[in-house]
Amino acid sequence: MTAFPAGTILGYPRIGRRRELKRAVEAHWAGTLDEAALETTAADLRRATRERLAELGLGKDDSSIPESFSYYDQVLDAAVAVGALPDRFADVRESDGSIGLRAYFAAARGDSAHAPLEMTKWFDTNYHYLVPEIAPDTVFARSGDRFVRQVAEARAEGFTTRPVVVGPVTLLALAKPAEGAPDGFSPLDRLDDLLPVYVELLSALRAAGAEWVQLDEPALVSETLDTTSADLARAAERAYAVLGGATDRPQVLVASGYAQLSNESWRALAAAPIEAIAVDLTRGGVPEPLPGLQAKTLVGGVIEGRNIWRGDLERAWTTLERLGGLGAAGVAVGTSTSLQHVPHDVADEPDLDPRLASWLAFADQKVDQVAILARGLVTDRTQIENELNAATAALADRTAADGVRDGAVRPRAAALDATAFTRGPQEERDAAQEALGLPLLPTTTIGSFPQTGEIRRARAAHDRGELSAADYEDVLRLEITSVIGLQEELGLDVLVHGEPERNDMVQYFAENLDGFAVTRNGWVQSYGSRATRPSILWGDVSRPAPITVRWSQFAQDLSEKPVKGMLTGPVTILAWSFVRDDQPLATTANQVALALRDEIADLEAAGIRIIQVDEPALRELLPLKKSDQPAYLDWSVASFRLATAGADAATQVHTHLCYSEFGVVIDAISALDADVTSIEAARSRGEVIADIAESGFARGIGPGVYDIHSPRVPQVDEIVDLLEQAVAALPVRRVWVNPDCGLKTRAYPETVAALGNLVAAAERVREGR
Numbered sequence: 069m070t071a072f073p074a075g076t077i078l079g080y081p082r083i084g085r086r087r088e089l090k091r092a093v094e095a096h097w098a099g100t101l102d103e104a105a106l107e108t109t110a111a112d113l114r115r116a117t118r119e120r121l122a123e124l125g126l127g128k129d130d131s132s133i134p135e136s137f138s139y140y141d142q143v144l145d146a147a148v149a150v151g152a153l154p155d156r157f158a159d160v161r162e163s164d165g166s167i168g169l170r171a172y173f174a175a176a177r178g179d180s181a182h183a184p185l186e187m188t189k190w191f192d193t194n195y196h197y198l199v200p201e202i203a204p205d206t207v208f209a210r211s212g213d214r215f216v217r218q219v220a221e222a223r224a225e226g227f228t229t230r231p232v233v234v235g236p237v238t239l240l241a242l243a244k245p246a247e248g249a250p251d252g253f254s255p256l257d258r259l260d261d262l263l264p265v266y267v268e269l270l271s272a273l274r275a276a277g278a279e280w281v282q283l284d285e286p287a288l289v290s291e292t293l294d295t296t297s298a299d300l301a302r303a304a305e306r307a308y309a310v311l312g313g314a315t316d317r318p319q320v321l322v323a324s325g326y327a328q329l330s331n332e333s334w335r336a337l338a339a340a341p342i343e344a345i346a347v348d349l350t351r352g353g354v355p356e357p358l359p360g361l362q363a364k365t366l367v368g369g370v371i372e373g374r375n376i377w378r379g380d381l382e383r384a385w386t387t388l389e390r391l392g393g394l395g396a397a398g399v400a401v402g403t404s405t406s407l408q409h410v411p412h413d414v415a416d417e418p419d420l421d422p423r424l425a426s427w428l429a430f431a432d433q434k435v436d437q438v439a440i441l442a443r444g445l446v447t448d449r450t451q452i453e454n455e456l457n458a459a460t461a462a463l464a465d466r467t468a469a470d471g472v473r474d475g476a477v478r479p480r481a482a483a484l485d486a487t488a489f490t491r492g493p494q495e496e497r498d499a500a501q502e503a504l505g506l507p508l509l510p511t512t513t514i515g516s517f518p519q520t521g522e523i524r525r526a527r528a529a530h531d532r533g534e535l536s537a538a539d540y541e542d543v544l545r546l547e548i549t550s551v552i553g554l555q556e557e558l559g560l561d562v563l564v565h566g567e568p569e570r571n572d573m574v575q576y577f578a579e580n581l582d583g584f585a586v587t588r589n590g591w592v593q594s595y596g597s598r599a600t601r602p603s604i605l606w607g608d609v610s611r612p613a614p615i616t617v618r619w620s621q622f623a624q625d626l627s628e629k630p631v632k633g634m635l636t637g638p639v640t641i642l643a644w645s646f647v648r649d650d651q652p653l654a655t656t657a658n659q660v661a662l663a664l665r666d667e668i669a670d671l672e673a674a675g676i677r678i679i680q681v682d683e684p685a686l687r688e689l690l691p692l693k694k695s696d697q698p699a700y701l702d703w704s705v706a707s708f709r710l711a712t713a714g715a716d717a718a719t720q721v722h723t724h725l726c727y728s729e730f731g732v733v734i735d736a737i738s739a740l741d742a743d744v745t746s747i748e749a750a751r752s753r754g755e756v757i758a759d760i761a762e763s764g765f766a767r768g769i770g771p772g773v774y775d776i777h778s779p780r781v782p783q784v785d786e787i788v789d790l791l792e793q794a795v796a797a798l799p800v801r802r803v804w805v806n807p808d809c810g811l812k813t814r815a816y817p818e819t820v821a822a823l824g825n826l827v828a829a830a831e832r833v834r835e836g837r
């Protein structure tokens with residue numbers, strides 16, 4: 069038995085420093101890279117990762133390097149390993165019944181013959197996992213040996229690494245019942261059938277040379293799943309009695325993360341016959357001492373896996389000492405979660421201000437921090453005194469830096485009173501907005517129009533300095549002119565300018581606000597081959613100049629119809645950036661809100677009569693712990709209201725939300741007090757409409773009638789059906805007609821056809837009234 073290493077990380081980014089994996093899998097999907105070449109690229113990436121982690125101070129042969137590669141998603145990887153794919157993929161399995169890359173990618177992305185697995189957000193992050201579908205008769209059986217092969221591959225290169233696999237409880241707790249499963253069936257009901265397959269997997273990993281395995285069980289922290297904490301803990305108790313009881317296995321580390329383990333689960337794991345438990349100590353305190361711990365190693369997640377700050381090593385050290393007080397056999401230092409949520413390396417950011425860069429830690433710097441603390445643990449504190457002091461000095465430098473606290477921003481926020489958060493009465497606004505002259509069932513879109521290759525190329529050329537600002541802006545004006553013309557032709561009622569000037573709905577604002585920095589290579593996986601480059605919100609936020617006004621004004625001047633001003637809301641700007649950790653999110657959100665409030669005033673002054681403030685991330689940031697939710701909903705709603713409440717009664721404020729789980733946050737959405745809300749609905753129609761109707765939501769509402777995630781063009785009859793369903797359940801004068809989301813990722817031919825059908829459907833439904 070080898071002891072657990074003194075320091076580790078729970079996972080590492082897998083897309084590659086230059087998104088090598090993205091390019092390789094996309095080439096494979098496009099048919100230009102065959103399977104063997106793809107496998108070679110992936111193996112090269114894994115080798116580079118191991119070597120890099122060893123260079124940064126993790127041990128080559130002590131199981132401290134996690135084997136956390138994935139071609140697409142770690143939940144899908146686990147589902148595939150145990151054969152838990154729905155029957156519809158039977159025809160793309162290999163001839164021996166195993167699940168190869170063909171079935172794997174079919175499940176991930178779908179193809180002409182297969183609908184993909186559903187995708188949804190992983191805990192309260194912007195990473196999306198694939199949702200397994202489990203039926204009462206799903207056959208669990210080992211169906212792929214990637215985990216095992218990777219351990220063997222590492223061994224062949226002289227490494228003893230620690231395979232990372234989503235654990236059985238989390239796999240089932242995140243799954244959904246397959247279509248046709250009887251009412252009341254829960255995937256977790258199948259736990260006992262699944263466990264023997266995990267036992268076999270553990271044995272195979274052992275045979276391949278794994279001394280430790282990491283089973284990820286973050287579901288055990290969450291209070292937002294369908295299963296209660298008590299039931300999750302019972303499942304964990306059962307699962308780890310069986311897995312721990314297996315005779316032929318590596319030692320088992322069960323990792324939580326994303327929040328504090330529930331008390332029930334902490335007790336279940338402490339009592340289980342496993343060898344180590346990893347806990348997130350950045351979101352929640354040191355857990356209670358328990359008798360079962362004497363034989364276990366506790367991995368203290370004191371290095372935050374989700375932000376990019378260098379952080380307070382001194383405090384991390386103190387926390388580890390307190391963890392040591394629980395009486396466990398050993399204490400190791402770890403990250404709070406996998407590092408898949410942060411970019412690779414600050415050293416890849418030559419454009420960042422060096423002072424800002426000195427405050428940051430991306431994945432590689434976090435590994436370095438882990439290695440420092442681990443050295444302290446195996447020797448003593450005096451051996452790392454210098455590093456602790458350097459981290460403390462960097463923190464002090466950050467606190468004192470110009471711009472982190474901006475004397476012009478703070479007094480304004482401090483002087484706000486309740487009136488700043490409240491618009492006038494609804495009736496008054498409704499009456500004033502009559503002047504917009506909109507028909508019954510007004511038609512509109514969510515904001516972006518297709519971002520053509522031409523726009524992207526022009527932007528790239530402009531960024532490289534090869535296209536002048538004037539020429540770039542000519543391209544944008546041409547595009548806006550054509551988008552307005554197209555909408556006029558289609559007969560839409562409320563127009564948009566199409567957002568061609570935006571690379572991304574958050575980064576665009578970050579680039580135009582003070583207090584943000586943007587990165588060059590700071591990519592973070594969002595799902596599959598998709599990555600985003602979150603901006604860094606490091607200082608007090610303010611708006612040096614109007615941002616969107618001239619584009620909106622240019623568009624409005626082209627049409628008699630109202631053109632919507634288009635802004636991204638404070639919560640979404642925070643959610644999709646790396647946000648400062650030195651003050652409450654509420655404080656930061658209000659600073660962003662005040663900048664948007666000024667932008668709205670400028671839009672109004674420029675003649676814009678409808679302004680949409682998008683908040684697609686409102687649901688995403690909902691805390692995993694019920695007790696944290698009311699405070700979150702308070703500040704998030706307040707920041708939206710602060711941004712919008714300065715608008716004149718005659719200005720129609722819209723918002724847009726990008727998910728169909730309307731139910732959980734319905735009261736908050738209502739409290740946003742927007743005049744009109746558009747929401748994703750095309751895929752889960754009945755549910756959303758029923759939720760809205762039941763809740764008594766009394767504002768304008770546009771349940772999406774066109775699923776923009778697919779190139780498929782919805783037919784007029786289909787849209788009419790959806791609209792009839794909406795107007796049967798909701799007051800017709802409140803219903804709007806719009807797609808599910810922006811059209812940025814679509815191509816023009818299908819967009820034109822779909823919007824044409826949308827307008828035709830609205831006309832037909834209007835005729836009947």
Ligand code: GLN
Nearest residue numbers: 514515516682684726810
């Ligand atoms: N206005 C944005 C767009 O249309 C909204 C995008 C989103 O909700 N994710 O692209």
Ligand code: ZN
Nearest residue numbers: 684726809810
């Ligand atoms: Zn959306």
